[in-house]
Amino acid sequence: MLKENEIYIIDDGHQATIFDIVGINLYNVTHTGAEIIKDFFFKKKDIKKIAQEHKIEKEKIMGFISKIEEIIEEKRRNLRPSGYAPNAISRLNINVSHKCNFACKYCYANHGTYGGSASIMSIHTAIQTVKFFCEKFDRIDSVVFFGGEPLLNMPAIEIIIKNFHSFCKSRRMRLPQFAVLTNGSIYTEKIATVLDKYNVALSISIDGPSQIHDKIRRYKKNGRGTLKTILSNIERYKKFSNIALWYEATYTPFHKRKKMDRAQTKYFIENNTGIKKGTISDAFLPQKHIDEMKYYCFTLDEIFSDFKYIGKIVESSLNNILKGKSFNWDIGKMISYFVERQPSHLFCTAGLQTYIVTPDGNIYPCQFFIDERFKLGSVFEGFNEGKLAEFSFFINKATNPKCKDCWLRFVCETCMGQFYQMTGEFAIPEMYCKFKKKLWEIFLMKINKIFSDANKREKFISNFNRLSKGGIAK
Amino acid sequence: MEELFAVDVLDFSDLDKFIHAEAPENGCTSALSGACCPIVEIK
Numbered sequence: 131m132l133k134e135n136e137i138y139i140i141d142d143g144h145q146a147t148i149f150d151i152v153g154i155n156l157y158n159v160t161h162t163g164a165e166i167i168k169d170f171f172f173k174k175k176d177i178k179k180i181a182q183e184h185k186i187e188k189e190k191i192m193g194f195i196s197k198i199e200e201i202i203e204e205k206r207r208n209l210r211p212s213g214y215a216p217n218a219i220s221r222l223n224i225n226v227s228h229k230c231n232f233a234c235k236y237c238y239a240n241h242g243t244y245g246g247s248a249s250i251m252s253i254h255t256a257i258q259t260v261k262f263f264c265e266k267f268d269r270i271d272s273v274v275f276f277g278g279e280p281l282l283n284m285p286a287i288e289i290i291i292k293n294f295h296s297f298c299k300s301r302r303m304r305l306p307q308f309a310v311l312t313n314g315s316i317y318t319e320k321i322a323t324v325l326d327k328y329n330v331a332l333s334i335s336i337d338g339p340s341q342i343h344d345k346i347r348r349y350k351k352n353g354r355g356t357l358k359t360i361l362s363n364i365e366r367y368k369k370f371s372n373i374a375l376w377y378e379a380t381y382t383p384f385h386k387r388k389k390m391d392r393a394q395t396k397y398f399i400e401n402n403t404g405i406k407k408g409t410i411s412d413a414f415l416p417q418k419h420i421d422e423m424k425y426y427c428f429t430l431d432e433i434f435s436d437f438k439y440i441g442k443i444v445e446s447s448l449n450n451i452l453k454g455k456s457f458n459w460d461i462g463k464m465i466s467y468f469v470e471r472q473p474s475h476l477f478c479t480a481g482l483q484t485y486i487v488t489p490d491g492n493i494y495p496c497q498f499f500i501d502e503r504f505k506l507g508s509v510f511e512g513f514n515e516g517k518l519a520e521f522s523f524f525i526n527k528a529t530n531p532k533c534k535d536c537w538l539r540f541v542c543e544t545c546m547g548q549f550y551q552m553t554g555e556f557a558i559p560e561m562y563c564k565f566k567k568k569l570w571e572i573f574l575m576k577i578n579k580i581f582s583d584a585n586k587r588e589k590f591i592s593n594f595n596r597l598s599k600g601g602i603a604k
Numbered sequence: 605m606e607e608l609f610a611v612d613v614l615d616f617s618d619l620d621k622f623i624h625a626e627a628p629e630n631g632c633t634s635a636l637s638g639a640c641c642p643i644v645e646i647k
Contacts, residue, residue: 469617582612
């Protein structure tokens with residue numbers, strides 16, 4: 131017998147989508163079919179009453195109920211068990227520098243220091259970081275040099291990469307993919323030669339045209355704009371064929387005031403840099419810096435109340451796949467739940483498969499949790515098992531009363547770090563839950579309309595498979 | 605009547621696994637999926 135908290139129905143009055151929460155499957159039924167399912171499984175009405183109300187023979191109602199139960203049960207069988215590869219890290223962030231030469235208006239990290247000192251990682255700590263993680267883990271997928279401005283400490287980056295090469299070779303581990311998140315202001319031929327030699331990707335922060343970028347991403351020393359230098363450095367880095375270039379843009383209320391939307395920002399960056407791959411994310415207002423940052427960062431309400439925007443994004447992203455035009459990563463990730471069919475039990479994998487190391491060698495779950503309260507250990511003293519257990523409790527959805535019975539409990543992942551920064555609390559804001567539910571409802575109805583039409587389905591699948599391959603790094 | 609009780613199983617099995625883990629993640633979070641963004645937007 132199907133339970134009410136195992137399926138969720140979205141009904142537009144003509145066509146309905148049944149989302150099997152437990153089996154991570156989708157079904158298309160008619161509006162009447164959906165009404166009968168609700169009456170029987172949710173409202174617990176008896177068959178006779180349902181038959182009378184819908185003016186349909188009792189036997190037919192019974193047949194439908196058994197058929198739907200049978201199909202759902204059958205399709206649940208090949209669900210993949212949830213779990214995370216033991217001793218594997220998906221992303222290791224290494225903050226080689228808490229110094230930064232920029233003073234960006236929306237920086238949640240106190241211009242690179244995270245509230246501490248503007249230090250850089252010593253060579254000794256850099257070597258110990260590689261040793262610690264290579265001895266502790268069997269697989270590290272990516273190593274991201276982060277900060278502050280990581281290129282202010284190139285000697286640490288170089289020694290870390292070299293040591294990874296030798297450790298991975300001796301332990302027969304797969305080499306991680308390396309990337310540097312940089313503000314783009316630093317270039318020397320020596321730096322570029324090293325990055326090129328070791329196939330290091332560069333993700334360069336750039337926020338749009340001069341009238342925007344230069345007002346929000348300025349040099350700390352003299353307050354001058356930085357765009358001209360960044361654009362010229364991009365041209366220099368382009369000459370090194372093994373350095374994959376990406377852009378990382380931050381969208382702010384300042385863009386909005388200048389009448390520039392996300393699409394125009396993206397268009398400007400791609401056309402002026404020639405870099406066609408990157409991300410645009412919203413600047414969020416950190417609770418610790420409300421007064422000085424409120425004109426440059428979005429509040430929770432501003433980010434998560436624009437339901438019109440969600441509908442537009444979902445619709446255009448799915449249409450773009452149908453037309454073979456482009457592929458939105460977020461939509462790809464939502465679809466992937468139905469392909470992989472592996473229930474997710476954690477909000478994210480911070481503190482389990484993702485870590486960040488600060489210049490002093492301390493380990494934290496991610497960049498948003500660089501705080502004594504969340505310190506998980508150090509590369510010199512090892513992990514603090516108690517702290518690891520405490521953090522894994524925080525990120526487990528089963529321990530959160532809000533998520534326990536939510537219909538999105540096995541497909542919802544979120545960034546607790548961003549909420550922690552915005553609210554100072556380890557909790558999910560209610561408006562985020564509303565936003566997420568609305569997003570999924572729109573997505574499920576639209577994906578149902580595509581997949582229940584044989585022609586559209588075929589087109590969608592062939593485009594999805596082609597487009598999703600094209601964009602993976604390297 | 606038959607049509608009234610139709611149940612279509614939406615079949616995603618022909619979709620390739622989306623190998624998002626292969627792209628390194630950057631420092632931001634996506635408002636839509638709530639996940640760490642990879643350094644990639646697929647074209």
